[in-house]
Amino acid sequence: MPSDTVLIIGGGPAGLTAARAVGELGGRALVVETRERLGGMPDEANYAALTPDFRPASEAVAEMVAAVEALPGVSVRTSTRVTAREGEAGDFRLTLASGEATEVVEAGAVIIATGFQHFDPGRETQMYGYYEYEDVLTLQDLEAQLKEHRVVVPSTGKAPETLCFIQCVGSRDRRIGNTWCSKVCCGIASKEAIEVKRLAPQCKVFIFYIDMRMYGFWEDQLYWKAQEEHHVQFIRGIVTEVIRRGEKLVVKGEDTTMGRPVEAPMDMVVLSVGMEPSRGTVEMSKVLGVPLESHGFIAAPGNPLDTVTTEVPGIFVAGAAAGPKDLEDTVGMAGLAAARAVALLRTAASTAQPVG
Amino acid sequence: MTVPVVREATPERKAEIFGKVVADVRFQDYVHGCYECGICVAACPSARFYDFSPRKITQAVCREDLDLFWEHVNVDVWNCSQCFSCDRCPRGNSPGGLITIMREVAVTAGLRSAKEALEGGERVVYKIMSTGTQVSPDMLQPEAFPDWGPDVQDVSRNLDLWRRALPPETLHTTTTAWEIDDKTLVELYLIWHMTGVLDMIKAVDEGLHMILNDVMEELLEDHDIVVS
Numbered sequence: 001m002p003s004d005t006v007l008i009i010g011g012g013p014a015g016l017t018a019a020r021a022v023g024e025l026g027g028r029a030l031v032v033e034t035r036e037r038l039g040g041m042p043d044e045a046n047y048a049a050l051t052p053d054f055r056p057a058s059e060a061v062a063e064m065v066a067a068v069e070a071l072p073g074v075s076v077r078t079s080t081r082v083t084a085r086e087g088e089a090g091d092f093r094l095t096l097a098s099g100e101a102t103e104v105v106e107a108g109a110v111i112i113a114t115g116f117q118h119f120d121p122g123r124e125t126q127m128y129g130y131y132e133y134e135d136v137l138t139l140q141d142l143e144a145q146l147k148e149h150r151v152v153v154p155s156t157g158k159a160p161e162t163l164c165f166i167q168c169v170g171s172r173d174r175r176i177g178n179t180w181c182s183k184v185c186c187g188i189a190s191k192e193a194i195e196v197k198r199l200a201p202q203c204k205v206f207i208f209y210i211d212m213r214m215y216g217f218w219e220d221q222l223y224w225k226a227q228e229e230h231h232v233q234f235i236r237g238i239v240t241e242v243i244r245r246g247e248k249l250v251v252k253g254e255d256t257t258m259g260r261p262v263e264a265p266m267d268m269v270v271l272s273v274g275m276e277p278s279r280g281t282v283e284m285s286k287v288l289g290v291p292l293e294s295h296g297f298i299a300a301p302g303n304p305l306d307t308v309t310t311e312v313p314g315i316f317v318a319g320a321a322a323g324p325k326d327l328e329d330t331v332g333m334a335g336l337a338a339a340r341a342v343a344l345l346r347t348a349a350s351t352a353q354p355v356g
Numbered sequence: 357m358t359v360p361v362v363r364e365a366t367p368e369r370k371a372e373i374f375g376k377v378v379a380d381v382r383f384q385d386y387v388h389g390c391y392e393c394g395i396c397v398a399a400c401p402s403a404r405f406y407d408f409s410p411r412k413i414t415q416a417v418c419r420e421d422l423d424l425f426w427e428h429v430n431v432d433v434w435n436c437s438q439c440f441s442c443d444r445c446p447r448g449n450s451p452g453g454l455i456t457i458m459r460e461v462a463v464t465a466g467l468r469s470a471k472e473a474l475e476g477g478e479r480v481v482y483k484i485m486s487t488g489t490q491v492s493p494d495m496l497q498p499e500a501f502p503d504w505g506p507d508v509q510d511v512s513r514n515l516d517l518w519r520r521a522l523p524p525e526t527l528h529t530t531t532t533a534w535e536i537d538d539k540t541l542v543e544l545y546l547i548w549h550m551t552g553v554l555d556m557i558k559a560v561d562e563g564l565h566m567i568l569n570d571v572m573e574e575l576l577e578d579h580d581i582v583v584s
Contacts (some may be wrong), residue, residue: 060495086406224388224389224447227389227418228388228389231420233418233419233420236392257411258412258424
């Protein structure tokens with residue numbers, strides 16, 4: 001008998017949106033999340049405000065979780081992993097492990113929503129001194145400060161007088177093997193720069209970039225706003241290294257549009273780390289037998305017109321498990337994945353009914 | 357060719373001059389933010405012949421880079437022909453307008469570089485402002501325009517001869533000119549008084565200001581007009 005349940009792996013924005021859509025379409029969904037609670041990366045990495053509307057992330061996440069919990073057709077298992085798959089589309093049997101306990105559940109379709117992880121700036125390269133200097137942070141480290149409505153230099157506890165972002169750390173880099181653009185870091189750095197200027201107006205804020213990729217409305221909502229209203233300085237040129245000189249960090253780079261070298265003292269350096277396939281994404285590829293594309297994310301061979309269908313019938317993908325995504329793309333994909341999964345289940349159910 | 361020297365200035369002086377530019381009422385309309393795309397340079401005739409970039413001038417101001425701004429306000433702004441070809445910026449900036457402000461600030465703040473840059477214009481200003489009519493070739497000071505090339509020296513030296521080779525009488529000299537009627541001249545004089553142009557000339561060249569003022573006062577008095 002075909003199962004009427006969509007198993008959704010991952011309880012972040014993609015998984016929660018997919019679960020809500022399945023529930024609202026009258027289907028049954030089971031959300032499996034390895035962490036002890038729902039919310040995904042915005043919750044795990046302490047995001048302060050969403051891009052581009054500056055809405056508190058915790059508020060938005062709580063709303064997504066509440067919407068899912070209110071639907072009778074949706075159930076949730078936290079602190080649970082998927083460890084094995086058997087069966088085919090319409091009739092999957094998946095092993096769930098929670099601590100020592102395991103259980104096999106049935107599902108007609110699966111949506112992989114296992115997201116991304118932030119590039120580790122200590123991997124492959126140490127030139128920015130992330131593990132060496134306390135005052136070198138990542139985007140999400142700064143988010144954690146912003147969530148508490150403060151910006152402080154970790155080594156002194158004081159507000160910074162100079163702060164810079166370095167873009168494309170772990171992205172667009174053949175040397176480290178991540179050749180893709182992570183899509184959101186330009187917008188997020190600009191958003192954080194605005195938040196820094198709001199909290200510490202006297203601080204001089206710089207963004208060192210290769211290209212500013214501020215597509216769509218982010219152009220004037222974030223880039224122009226940062227530059228024109230908050231006087232954030234965008235310098236085209238990537239920093240080659242961060243060194244310590246006395247009390248300050250010094251960033252060395254080239255101001256390419258002005259044609260001159262730059263050596264600027266900074267109180268804080270924020271690395272705009274990109275997106276990599278999360279451990280969960282890589283693991284689910286193996287457990288479910290779903291191929292990855294060349295960058296290591298879940299392959300959706302029907303791209304660009306079908307963003308959610310993987311190479312395994314009945315298994316769909318949503319959000320950053322399939323590659324770098326902003327929230328708009330993520331929730332859009334989640335809706336499509338839910339629709340495809342529910343459609344598959346209904347077709348399976350109708351063809352399985354005895355005739356006459 | 358002499359290159360004007362950017363004199364050393366204190367950071368306070370640079371900040372003061374920069375502050376005057378930013379405080380100008382037009383600044384908000386002329387400078388938003390710079391993409392550094394170069395469309396203004398691509399359109400700029402001066403940029404084709406000089407080491408001149410309206411982008412760098414705008415960029416330095418956006419970046420609040422006082423040292424670079426100081427260089428620009430002393431040297432580069434005088435390489436602009438104020439044609440406003442650069443008014444095609446996708447961000448709505450007007451580099452030419454910014455340069456107008458920077459020039460005015462350079463003059464009114466009495467930067468020595470501004471005086472030097474305008475030296476060659478003394479006779480031109482005198483002719484236009486006193487007679488209300490055009491510049492004529494015999495007023496050129498060839499040494500003030502080295503970038504016009506070597507021919508201008510030769511032409512200036514033998515201008516009478518060249519002139520005699522032209523069939524019609526051009527009236528195009530300092531001593532002859534198309535006549536401007538008094539009503540127009542009075543209007544022009546009043547405009548220069550009331551808009552502060554004369555004050556600006558005073559800041560650059562007191563001698564020229566004195567001569568112009570005398571000429572203007574005489575005509576204005578004839579028409580019973582008193583300007584303070």
